[in-house]
Amino acid sequence: xxxxxxxxxxxxxxxxxxxxxxxxxxxxxxxxxxxxxxxxxxxxxxxxxxxxxxxxxxxxxxxxxxxxxxxxxxxxxxxxxxxxxxxxxxxxxxxxxxxxxxxxxxxxxxxxxxxxxxxxxxxxxxxxxxxxxxxxxxxxxxxxxxxxxxxxxxxxxxxxxxxxxxxxxxxxxxxxxxxxxxxxxxxxxxxxxxxxxxxxxxxxxxxxxxxxxxxxxxxxxxxxxxxxxxxxxxxxxxxxxxxxxxxxxxxxxxxxxxxxxxxxxxxxxxxxxxxx
Ligand code: ATP
Ligand code: MG
Numbered sequence: 137x138x139x140x141x142x143x144x145x146x147x148x149x150x151x152x153x154x155x156x157x158x159x160x161x162x163x164x165x166x167x168x169x170x171x172x173x174x175x176x177x178x179x180x181x182x183x184x185x186x187x188x189x190x191x192x193x194x195x196x197x198x199x200x201x202x203x204x205x206x207x208x209x210x211x212x213x214x215x216x217x218x219x220x221x222x223x224x225x226x227x228x229x230x231x232x233x234x235x236x237x238x239x240x241x242x243x244x245x246x247x248x249x250x251x252x253x254x255x256x257x258x259x260x261x262x263x264x265x266x267x268x269x270x271x272x273x274x275x276x277x278x279x280x281x282x283x284x285x286x287x288x289x290x291x292x293x294x295x296x297x298x299x300x301x302x303x304x305x306x307x308x309x310x311x312x313x314x315x316x317x318x319x320x321x322x323x324x325x326x327x328x329x330x331x332x333x334x335x336x337x338x339x340x341x342x343x344x345x346x347x348x349x350x351x352x353x354x355x356x357x358x359x360x361x362x363x364x365x366x367x368x369x370x371x372x373x374x375x376x377x378x379x380x381x382x383x384x385x386x387x388x389x390x391x392x393x394x395x396x397x398x399x400x401x402x403x404x405x406x407x408x409x410x411x412x
Contacts, residue, residue, distance in 0.1 A: 142258065143257045143258060144175075144177070144253075144256075144257045144258075144259075144260035144261055144262055144263045145261070145262055145263070145283055145284065145394060146253065146257070146262075146263045146265065146281055146282045146283050146284070147262065147263070147264050147265065147282060147283070147284045147285070147286050147320055147390075148265040148267055148275075148278040148279055148281070148282035148284070148285050148286070149161050149162040149165075149264060149265060149266055149267060149286045149288065150265075150267040150275060150278060150279070150285055150286070150287065150302070151267075151269070151287050151288055151289060151298065151302060152269055152270055152271045152275070152298065152301065152302060152305075153269060153289070153294075153295065153298045154269035155269070156269075156288050156289050156290050156295070156325060156326075157288040157289075157290070157323075157325030157326055157354065158266060158267060158269070158288050159182070159186040159187050159190060159266050159364075160190075160288075160325070160354075160360055160361075160364075161286065161288045161323060161325065161354070161383075161386075162178060162187055162264050162265070162266035163178065163187050163190040163191060163266070163364070163369050164360070164369050164370050164371070164379075164380070164383035164386075165264060165286075165383060165386055165387055165390065166178040166191075166221075166223045166262075166264050166369070167221045167222075167223065167369030167370075167371050167372065167383075168369075168371060168383045168384045168386065168387035169223075169261070169262050169264075169387045169390065169391070170221060170222040170223040171222070171371060171384070171387070172387055172388070172391060174261040174262055174391070175223075175259065175260045175261045175262075176222075176223035176224070176260060176261065176262045176263075176264065177216065177223065177224045177225075177226065177256065177259075177260045177262075177263045177264070178191065178219075178223055178224070178225050178226070178263075178264050178266065179202060179225075179226040179249075179263065179264065179265045179266065179278075180201075180202060180225065180226060180227055180228035180266050181202060181228065181232075181249075181265050181266055181267050181268060181274050181275070181277070181278050182228060182232070182266055182267065182268040182269075182274070183228060183229070183230050183231070183232040183233040183235075183268065183274075184228075184268070185198075185227065185228045185229045185230070185232075186266075186364070187225070187228070187266040188225065188227040188228055188229065189364060189367065190363070190364040190367065190368075190369070191219045191221065191225050191367065191369070192219065192220055192221075192366075192367030192368060193217060193219070193225060193227050193367075195227065195228070195229040195230075196229060198217070198227035198228075198229055200214075200215045201215065201226070201227050201228050201229055201231060201232065202215070202226045202227065202228045202232060202249075203228070203229075203231045203232045203234070203235050205226065205248075205249075205252050206232075206235050206239060206248045206249060206252070206277065207235065207238055207239070207242065207248075208242070208248070211252075211255070212226065212252045212253065212255060212256055213255065213256060215227075216256075220372075221368070221369055221372055224260075232274070235273070235274060236272055236273050236274065239273050239277075240273070245273065245277075246273070246276050246277060246280050246313055247277075247280055247313075248277055249265075249277040249278065249280070249281040250277070250280050250281040250314075253281050262390075265278040265281065265282060267279075271301075271305055276309065276313070279305075279306070279309045279313070279314060279317060280309065280313045280314045282314070282317060283316060283317070283318070284317070284318050284319070284320035285306060285317065285318070285319050285320055286320045286321055286323060287299070287302065287319065287321070287322045287323065288323045288325045288354075289322060289323065289324065289325065289341075290324075290325055290326050291324055291327060291331075291333075291334040291335075291337035291338045291341065292333065292334070292337060293333065293337065295337065296337065296340065296341075299322075303319075306319065319348055320390075320393070321348055321349065321350045321393070322341060322345055322348055322349045322350065323350050323352070323354065323386070324338055324341070324349070324350070324353045324354065325354045326354065326355075326356045327353045327354060327355050327356060328355075328356050329355075338353075350386065350389055351389060352382060352385045352386040352389045353382070354379070354382045354383065354386070355378050355379065355382055357377060357378045357379030357382070359373065359374045359377035359378075359379050359380065360377070360379035360380075363379075369383075370383060371383070371384065
């Protein structure tokens with residue numbers, strides 16, 4: 137297909153703060169990029185296995201998982217599953233919690249995922265990594281494997297504090313382990329425009345990070361919270377919902393960034409359902 141990149145862009149969806157919308161973003165962006173014709177692999181790097189469940193895969197039945205890939209007892213190709221939503225999934229379950237200890241004894245423990253991905257980077261356009269809410273060895277494996285980092289965040293006071301820690305960690309990873317790592321963007325999630333604090337933090341973010349802040353804003357939308365219990369991304373669960381439409385807009389923006397088309401950067405932010 138014309139315009140396709142040769143090697144997949146690997147994007148780690150990460151924030152050490154819990155419950156900010158990492159998994160919701162990873163699953164929905166995977167589904168929306170697939171909908172736009174992209175070849176997508178989603179990797180669940182969290183022992184909670186929420187991305188696995190959100191794709192309709194029963195995590196206790198998923199075997200082998202990313203855990204076996206990390207410790208080298210299964211190949212990535214032999215472990216990926218095809219979801220019902222036109223993208224592939226490398227699942228995870230609670231067993232992955234043991235990886236933290238098991239990896240310590242292995243050589244090049246920070247590079248295990250990166251080296252496993254080398255075999256499949258030519259087969260996908262995007263590889264998305266759903267990282268756990270911690271700066272542990274699993275997250276480091278994600279950051280070392282990634283080209284870019286997408287940071288979902290809620291626009292609240294403590295979010296900015298957490299961001300400082302995350303940016304410092306990214307600098308360290310870049311200095312010691314992965315010199316090409318870049319911030320792809322900061323994504324405002326669960327956005328409630330009625331809150332004055334939200335508006336203020338959102339403006340501060342734009343002030344500090346400028347073009348790194350995605351123009352697309354993900355609104356707080358109950359359909360996004362309901363979709364995982366049906367094992368579906370929002371576009372398959374309720375396509376017309378504001379949440380699903382916002383993630384479609386994010387997929388378009390991700391592609392536009394990928395293609396270097398920042399021509400619309402001066403326009404005001406967009407939420408699902410129209411301009412704000
Ligand atoms: P963790 O740090 O535990 O991995 P997370 O950062 O992956 O969490 P999610 O699991 O995506 O965050 O979201 C946390 C909760 O908020 C979930 O119940 C999810 O369904 C809900 N949620 C996420 N985004 C939205 C949204 N835009 N509107 C409403 N609910 C949302
Ligand atoms: Mg999660």
